[in-house]
Amino acid sequence: MGIRSVLSRPFAKQIAKQQKQWSTNPGVCQDKIFSKLIKSAQNTTFGQDHAFGSIRSYDDFKKNVPIRDYEELSPYIKKIIEGDQDVLWPGKPTYLSKTSGTTSGVKYIPITKDSIPNHINSARNALLSYIHETGNAKFIDGKLIFLSGSPELDKKNGINTGRLSGIVNHHVPNYLRTNQMPSYQTNCIDDWEEKLDTIIEETITQNMTLISGIPPWVQMYFDKLHERTGKKIMDIFPNFSLFVYGGVNFEPYKNKLFDSIGKEIDSIETYPASEGFIAYQDSQHEEGLLLLVNSGIFFEFIPADEYFSENPTRLTIEDVELGVNYAVIINSNAGLWGYSIGDTVKFVSKKPYRLLVTGRIKHFISAFGEHVIGEEVEKAMKQTMDEFREVDLVEFSVAPQVNPESGLPLHEWYIEFDNPPNDLPAFEKALNLHLQKLNTYYDDLISGNILTNLKVISLQKDAFRNYMKSLGKLGGQNKVPRLSNDRKIAMGLSPFVLAQ
Template sequence: MGIRAILSKPFASIVVGAQQKWAANPVETQQRVFNQLMAEARHTVFGKDHHFDSIRSYGDFQKQVPIRDYEQISPYIKKIIEGKPDVLWKGKPIYFAKTSGTTSGVKYIPITKESIPNHINSARNALLNYVHETGKSAFLDKKLIFLSGSPVLDEKGGVPTGRLSGIANHHVPGYLRTNQKPSYETNCIEDWEIKLEKIIDETINADMSLISGIPPWVQMYFDRLKARTGKPVKDIFPNFELFVYGGVNFEPYRAKIYESIGKKIDSIELFPASEGFFAFQDKQQAEGLLLLLDSGIFYEFIPAEEYFNENPTRLTIGEVELGKNYALVISSNAGLWAYSIGDTVKFVSKNPYRLIVSGRIKHFISAFGEHVIGEEVEKAMQHTMKRHPEVELVEFTVAPQVTPELGLPHHEWLVEFARMPDNMPVFEKDLNAHLQQLNSYYDDLIVGNILKNLKITPLQKDAFRSYMKSKGKLGGQNKVPRLSNDRVIADELQQYKLGNL
């Protein structure tokens, strides 16, 4: 057994011991985090605007700091980009995590000197929990692969800027650097197809023990490995024993990934986001992810059914109920205040507090991490119809096609036209281009050859009417969702394709 494997066990005991202490005192832990945040940010622009110096309780905070999304906090982000210090948090951010917005295109999420440990240490602690629980640590001495975005950083207002996974790549601990794959040079390749071939070149003969990444990206890696070798992953990497994933719902990919591996292996689920690292799977057999209550983040929870109310109920950790959907709201040492991240969660345990990610507060598609929302597809369609004035639209819905018979995955647009485009391929191309402009993640996936351009499936006359009638939902306020992250509706609409008459 190597030095990493040997030293990881006492280190894991220390980390898990500290974790158990705060997990056993959740309300007190969150109150301490809240008090620290208020004290540290009192003299910031945001703190002065919201009278942090007069806040004595969470009740005061509720009254003085409304729930915000990115659009509402963006004026403060703009000040930071302009070079002003002490805006949302003391000093200036050390990074901006670049992520896709909903109405503004790109979002720039600040990461501060105080918040970067949340991202880095939480990922480390997820592995140490696994070591502590299972006693397995030999994987740390073999090769580890982290399928991530490019670590090449740009600048925004003098602040290094990039995708979160690329930023995190700069902070991989030194003791893991020597056995990390792929190489830095390969990680910098932007085109996913080219990058994937280089990753295979570097790993196909390596003794891989841990593979980490977003499930669809990992599946592509596995598919290419099999195409090269004709073997299942377990025969290529006989010591592969741990799969670490997060970012999208794993369930659509689970069966195929384990089929590609050729055996059942242990896995760890993570709940990271640009805004913070919120939870990780701390037990192999327990349901849910441990909510990180002592990591510089103060949590609030809004009952999902109240989210769009003018004054929704705001709850702290001690007030949540099991099995209820909540919109997740955070305040953090990155300078985000009562910030709605858009995810919904559901608690499955209170001792300790474990949750599952139950969805997004709005309809969306994120089969590959693209976070495309209804407003974006509607705007893309509207812009495209202006370029093609002959087109008349009845209805449409959008779904991911994760496993097409041929070619790369894509978004399928099921559209009922009253008047068809004169040139469907040009219409499709324009529609795809507009969506790329509206959503930077989708653009990255298209440019990187992870997704191919969207495909329109024209539907018969009255297709949506017939579908809704078949569901007993014709009329009233019932309507087909503009988009879905699964294919339940899309697959049922296939019977109404033009040509199926």
């Protein structure tokens, strides 16, 4: 056993003890953070505009600070980009995290000196929590790969600007630098396919023990390794024992990924965003991700079915209920206030608070009032694949078809299979039935002959890869939405449809 793994154990024990303390006192932690945030920002432009000096309670805060998305907060962001100080948080941000927006193009999310620990320590603590629970620390002695964006940073009026994964790369602890892969130079390659080929050259002979990244891009890495060697990943990297991922639901990728590896291995799910590190999986045995209630973020939650109403209910952590979909709202020491990050979550535990990420508030299908959400299509797909064990899929996305050439409107499921079902009509029928059971509105529309049963549209090999490449979003932290209420993604995928 190496020195890193030996030293990690007492550190992991210490972090686990701290984690237990704050996770069992979530209300107290959130109250302290709320008070500190308001006091720290009362002399900022935003604080003065919203009378932070007069805020004495959460009710005061709700009256003074409305819910905003990026577009509504962007006038303040623009001032920061132009060089103003003390806008959303005292001073200037240390970084601006560059990410893709849905309606505003590129978004720039501030990361301050005070908020950096949320991003860095949370990722570290997820690993240490795993070490403490399982006793497995050997992976720290091997090579660790993080499939991420370029760490090269630009500047906007003196503020370093880049992708979150690239920014985080600058804060990897020194004790891990010597076994981090790929190299800095390789991470700086912009073209994903060239970058992936170079990563393979660097890693194929190494003792890889941990691999981290978004599942579809990790799968592409595994596929290329298999093409090169003809071997399973466990035969190339026999000590590979831990997979760390985030950004998408793992279930649709799980079977294919483990088949590529050649065995099941432990995995840790994380919930990082440019706006803040929200939660991580703290147990291999308990469902859900531990909400980080003591990391510089004061959380609010809005019932998802109220989100688009004029006066939605705003709840603190102590008011949420199990099994309800909520939109996540954050207030943070990065200077985000009443900020909707666009995600929906569902709590599965209150002792401690653990959640599942269920989708995006704007990613749904409700062309006919069915309001089908990401969690439902993913669960329907998993349940169907459990019945059709031969099926492996690469990716899928769902869109409404309001004006079919004939018959009733329907949902179209664009699916790239790695191994298709032996009986596609039976697969379609099962998928439709599972979705009906999961969504009563969809079931009513099917039963009432307003919608007809869904249709699976099979796509060519590498369809999603080529689609993302056409958008300039191949690799990194980019991902395809599971569903949308329009036909934009469907139209983009149409050139890759297999001949029927």
